[in-house]
Amino acid sequence: MSGVSTTHNEEGKVAFKGGEYARAIECFSLHLMEMPADATVLANRSFANLKLARPDAAAADATAAIAADPSFVKGHYRLASALVALHRGKEAVAAVDTALALKPSPAVKEQLTELRQQAVVLAASGEEIANASRAADEATTTTDIRMEDVSADGGTSTEQAEESDKMARKRAEAHKEAGNVAYKRGRYDAAVQEYAEAMALDPENATYCCNRAAALLMLEQAQPALLDAQRALALDPTLLKAHSRAFKSLVQLGQLSHARRQLEQAVDRIDGANCSLQSEHALLNECDGLLRNGKNALALDTDIAAREAAHLFSNLANKCPCSVAIACLQMEAILRSRPRQGPPQVLSE
8 A cells, every 4th residue: 555545545534533524535535546446445435425425325335345355344334324325224134134244343243233223124114015005905894804704714815815915916006107107207216216115015026126226227326226136137037127227237336247247147048138138238348448448548657648548437437427446547547637736636626
């Protein structure tokens, strides 16, 4: 670790302790330009982003920290905290459980346990709509069911349960249609909520997960979008749109090699997928080209080449908005293209 990057990290810590979270993020970002895989600083920047109510950025940093060091407890802790802020209770519970499995210190274990309780409440709240709907259905027929159960052999109760499930699915479809309308109007937050309602009522429907992934992608919430797409694929591995949404999530996260493998899986599992995914292949090739050419330009170490690299990485960052590594490359190129300006001046523009 160079002395400069160490200084940036220490300045970031001081700024964070002073409540200057935006300044802390700037300092941590400068450190990460030199050491993009520093899991500790990624986790610190994740926490600063969370303090500024940027849960998506916090989740992206935490994910990068985990990728850099899968055994880093604080990385999983920061991811769980971000997922709680994003109201993704089930995923937050999983992140906490992963951290607990790594046997943290007693103090950290206590913090994780408290966080898990919050996540469990969030996860449970996702079922409240379905439970309330079923309760309402049952309330309207309670008397009839009781009377019929006296003389029936149990079949009536089964039929009632089937009818309740049928009504729940109808309500789920209504929420899906409302989500589709909101999506078409560009109201992606509302679409996410409607699809969440549908998922709560019919959790085995892969289309609802896939649709919410699409809305989350429009909000550049790539990590939760990826989780939804993967959930859809677990329910239906042949759902082409789910493969596409998982691919686009990975691209937004800057995980291009994983994105390529996602396309390969789709082609292996679904007949004709290669033709249907032509635009995805084109996007991946474009991103690969931007990354390769940007790195080549940056390696030339001249002002002109640095400006070209900055232009290329800027284009790539637009396609991979949730990638910390690409953002660091972009900032490095910008700083090299302006050798007469110091980092604080560049960052302030």
